[in-house]
Amino acid sequence: MIENLALEQAVGQHHALGTAITLQIFGTTDDTLINESFDLIDHYEDLLTVNREYSEVMDINHAAGKKPVQVSSAVYDLVKLAVEQSRENFGFNALIGPLVKLWAIGFKGAHVPTDEQIKAKMKLTDPFSVDLDDENQTVFLQKEGMELDLGGIAKGWIADRIRDFWRAYGVRAGIINLGGNILLVGDSPKRASGQWTVGIQDPKKPRGKNISSVMVSACSAVTSGTYERYLIVDGHKYHHLIDPRTGYPVETDLAGVTTFTKNSVQAEIECKRLFFAGHPIANWHDDPDRIGAIFVYNDEHVEYDNFEQ
Numbered sequence: 001m002i003e004n005l006a007l008e009q010a011v012g013q014h015h016a017l018g019t020a021i022t023l024q025i026f027g028t029t030d031d032t033l034i035n036e037s038f039d040l041i042d043h044y045e046d047l048l049t050v051n052r053e054y055s056e057v058m059d060i061n062h063a064a065g066k067k068p069v070q071v072s073s074a075v076y077d078l079v080k081l082a083v084e085q086s087r088e089n090f091g092f093n094a095l096i097g098p099l100v101k102l103w104a105i106g107f108k109g110a111h112v113p114t115d116e117q118i119k120a121k122m123k124l125t126d127p128f129s130v131d132l133d134d135e136n137q138t139v140f141l142q143k144e145g146m147e148l149d150l151g152g153i154a155k156g157w158i159a160d161r162i163r164d165f166w167r168a169y170g171v172r173a174g175i176i177n178l179g180g181n182i183l184l185v186g187d188s189p190k191r192a193s194g195q196w197t198v199g200i201q202d203p204k205k206p207r208g209k210n211i212s213s214v215m216v217s218a219c220s221a222v223t224s225g226t227y228e229r230y231l232i233v234d235g236h237k238y239h240h241l242i243d244p245r246t247g248y249p250v251e252t253d254l255a256g257v258t259t260f261t262k263n264s265v266q267a268e269i270e271c272k273r274l275f276f277a278g279h280p281i282a283n284w285h286d287d288p289d290r291i292g293a294i295f296v297y298n299d300e301h302v303e304y305d306n307f308e309q
Helices: 002-007 032-048 054-062 074-085 095-102 115-122 154-168 264-277
Strands: 009-016 019-024 128-131 140-141 173-178 182-187 195-203 208-214 220-225 230-232 236-239 255-262 290-297 302-305
Touching: 009 032, 009 140, 019 032, 019 154, 032 054, 032 154, 032 302, 054 074, 054 140, 054 154, 054 182, 074 128, 095 115, 095 195, 154 173, 154 220, 154 264, 182 195, 182 264, 195 255, 195 290, 208 290, 208 302, 255 264, 264 290
Parallel strands: none
Antiparallel strands: 009 019, 019 173, 128 140, 173 182, 182 220, 195 208, 220 255, 230 236, 255 290, 290 302
């Protein structure tokens, strides 16, 4: 039965959220649900994107310093989660858009800004300068020039919504891969134990070349790393992960960290928490939804948190 479930599978590929997406459902060859899932992803991108002139999030940004904007329940809930996490000040900040655009690392015009330019933009990244009205579901950015960007959390949230959609249709096993943001659904049909194998990217080799791997039950795996987008000026390497507390790329010995959690949006958040910490955090996995983490350092040393090796 396990072998039959593994042999029968529907697979689809799509481009959205700025990345290549692969969805895989075991136990069927009917790709109807796959295609409906792509439609759902496109719908959420239409609501959340900041890479187009119009979306619910862009409506909030256009009204910065002017007026509150009422949004749909889905967008409001995600904005509220992002702002609350940003206020914890551990490194994740959904208001960091002006700083990211200033540096433009990974894009045309990337450069090292002046201290004065950085300080000016940091005034527009305060998550406490956001008014959230639960009753009316409105969001107000208090200062003109502020920008909300959910890119650091949206893929995880969307992956969770696709999993919910699959569960409603009785999917027993599948893989949601939103450009490296992995969500494993149900038990793996390839092993009697039901566990899945997840590879950890080698930061010094092409994508798909692993430095390690672990066996896990159904969960999400998300990686933050310094090795794919960076700028080199005068021999100094500036990666794209900006620390909102300093305005500069975070100084770290980490090449990347991968977190494993029950839900994908949580994996996005915890990945940033551990990356900005730069090392394992004591008692981090006391939360039963936090399964474990793997740290890969610039010297290619690998540290396993809550995994046996």
